Amino acid sequence: MRSKMRMEIKPQRPCMVTGLPGAAGVAKLSADYLVKQLNGELFEELYSDAFPPHVLIKKDGTVELLRNELYYCKNVKSKSDLIVFTGNTQAVSSEGQYEIANETLARARRLGVVKLFATAAYVVEKPAEKPVVHGAASDTSLIEELKEYGVAPMDTGSITGTNGLLFGLAVLQDIPSVCLLSETPAYTTATGRFVVDAKAAKALLEVLTKMLGVEIDMKPLDEEAKLSEEFTRRMEEIEQRTIDEVRKAAASRSPKEQMYT
Amino acid sequence: MTELVGIVASRGMRSIGIIAIDYLIKKLQPKLIDEVYSTHFPVIHETQPSYAAHPDYPGIPGIWLQKVGAALPKIEFYLSDSPRLLLTRGYHANFQGQYEVAEQVLDICEKHSVERLFVLAGYGVGEGEVCCAATDIGLVEELKTRNIGTGYEGPFMGFSGLVLGLAKLRGIKGVCLFGRSKPSVEDPEYPDPQAARKVLEALSGILDLSLDLSGFDEKQPAQPELRVIGS
Numbered sequence: 001m002r003s004k005m006r007m008e009i010k011p012q013r014p015c016m017v018t019g020l021p022g023a024a025g026v027a028k029l030s031a032d033y034l035v036k037q038l039n040g041e042l043f044e045e046l047y048s049d050a051f052p053p054h055v056l057i058k059k060d061g062t063v064e065l066l067r068n069e070l071y072y073c074k075n076v077k078s079k080s081d082l083i084v085f086t087g088n089t090q091a092v093s094s095e096g097q098y099e100i101a102n103e104t105l106a107r108a109r110r111l112g113v114v115k116l117f118a119t120a121a122y123v124v125e126k127p128a129e130k131p132v133v134h135g136a137a138s139d140t141s142l143i144e145e146l147k148e149y150g151v152a153p154m155d156t157g158s159i160t161g162t163n164g165l166l167f168g169l170a171v172l173q174d175i176p177s178v179c180l181l182s183e184t185p186a187y188t189t190a191t192g193r194f195v196v197d198a199k200a201a202k203a204l205l206e207v208l209t210k211m212l213g214v215e216i217d218m219k220p221l222d223e224e225a226k227l228s229e230e231f232t233r234r235m236e237e238i239e240q241r242t243i244d245e246v247r248k249a250a251a252s253r254s255p256k257e258q259m260y261t
Numbered sequence: 262m263t264e265l266v267g268i269v270a271s272r273g274m275r276s277i278g279i280i281a282i283d284y285l286i287k288k289l290q291p292k293l294i295d296e297v298y299s300t301h302f303p304v305i306h307e308t309q310p311s312y313a314a315h316p317d318y319p320g321i322p323g324i325w326l327q328k329v330g331a332a333l334p335k336i337e338f339y340l341s342d343s344p345r346l347l348l349t350r351g352y353h354a355n356f357q358g359q360y361e362v363a364e365q366v367l368d369i370c371e372k373h374s375v376e377r378l379f380v381l382a383g384y385g386v387g388e389g390e391v392c393c394a395a396t397d398i399g400l401v402e403e404l405k406t407r408n409i410g411t412g413y414e415g416p417f418m419g420f421s422g423l424v425l426g427l428a429k430l431r432g433i434k435g436v437c438l439f440g441r442s443k444p445s446v447e448d449p450e451y452p453d454p455q456a457a458r459k460v461l462e463a464l465s466g467i468l469d470l471s472l473d474l475s476g477f478d479e480k481q482p483a484q485p486e487l488r489v490i491g492s
């Protein structure tokens with residue numbers, strides 16, 4: 001892994017929020033949205049041979065390597081400054097994921113991070129009217145705090161990838177940590193790409209911003225959330241229609257021919 | 262002494278890059294000055310296309326038999342004095358080696374004080390015959406004045422993409438010229454010499470190479486039959 005430092009920072013009692021691309025883009029969208037709304041400044045870039053071996057050609061024709069990024073959000077009208085860890089990829093190999101997570105946490109310790117908030121998706125079968133935000137924490141007092149913000153505490157389950165490792169390794173390294181997971185059906189397109197679920201990200205950010213004590217404009221995300229909701233509704237419709245048609249076709253066959261019921 | 266310009270290409274979409282670099286090597290008769298070998302170079306790639314590296318499919322190592330002796334997969338570097346070019350004939354490493362190999366290529370480019378790189382490749386969507394991407398927006402704008410616009414947005418996989426991306430990280434200026442071709446589902450690397458020719462024409466214009474393309478063979482070669490003799 002290599003890093004490119006863009007500027008030195010001296011944050012005051014910072015909290016760290018982490019969110020890399022994962023199921024339904026919930027974690028990444030949450031992190032990106034925070035950075036945008038709080039005018040975060042990119043201060044360090046992380047590059048790794050464990051990232052997928054391709055680059056991105058952007059719309060303006062410039063090339064960009066896959067990377068993870070650390071942003072500094074200063075004076076966010078709370079007791080703490082904020083550091084946000086995000087990026088356009090996750091490492092592919094297990095070794096790479098551990099390395100990136102450990103390197104990020106080493107930076108968290110060096111910068112005096114007082115609390116880490118990891119974000120992730122909580123995949124459910126059906127889209128929820130209002131996505132529930134589930135949570136886990138490094139100690140019982142933080143679990144009690146989560147309950148005060150309406151978060152449903154989790155005691156089982158797993159969180160795969162770097163988003164999960166960041167929380168797990170932070171716990172192991174005695175960094176006070178919280179993991180927030182927002183419910184999403186995590187629909188994918190025919191080519192296997194996740195459909196970004198802004199509604200889930202919005203639910204997560206409503207809790208996260210309260211816990212951080214920061215205020216952000218949610219209107220642009222509201223618009224995105226409405227689009228996500230509409231998309232999800234249509235996906236559900238298509239799914240249901242397909243099931244109905246298959247059942248109808250199966251029912252019209254003789255019992256001997258029936259394969260699906 | 263005039264600036265040494267780096268030209269980099271490998272197999273890739275419709276083999277446009279490798280056809281173009283092979284023609285330059287044939288035409289300019291440059292001197293082979295360096296080679297890179299790697300344990301991450303399979304002789305048979307297990308993914309299709311070869312540049313779609315996957316950690317679970319490292320490929321199969323081996324050699325190619327020649328009339329005399331044998332050859333290993335490698336990257337070759339050729340130096341041309343007139344015009345002053347460092348030509349890199351690339352090879353796709355497996356997933357584990359992709360970044361490492363691209364970094365080695367840039368080490369060699371830097372050793373020879375290359376300050377500007379041209380990557381030759383292919384694309385399969387959008388308009389135009391040749392489009393570009395670059396390490397900075399100034400270069401993109403410069404190419405637009407030569408009627409080479411942007412036209413591809415998305416991932417650029419494998420060796421050539423990484424060389425361009427890592428060049429940017431090192432502060433080396435880089436441009437990619439993409440020749441447009443029709444993607445082939447059966448064999449994504451099936452050669453498209455016509456598209457390669459368009460890329461060479463664009464390159465020749467930009468670098469003022471006055472490249473003689475009269476001997477360029479535009480015929481699509483027959484699909485080579487892969488003969489695995491021993492294992």
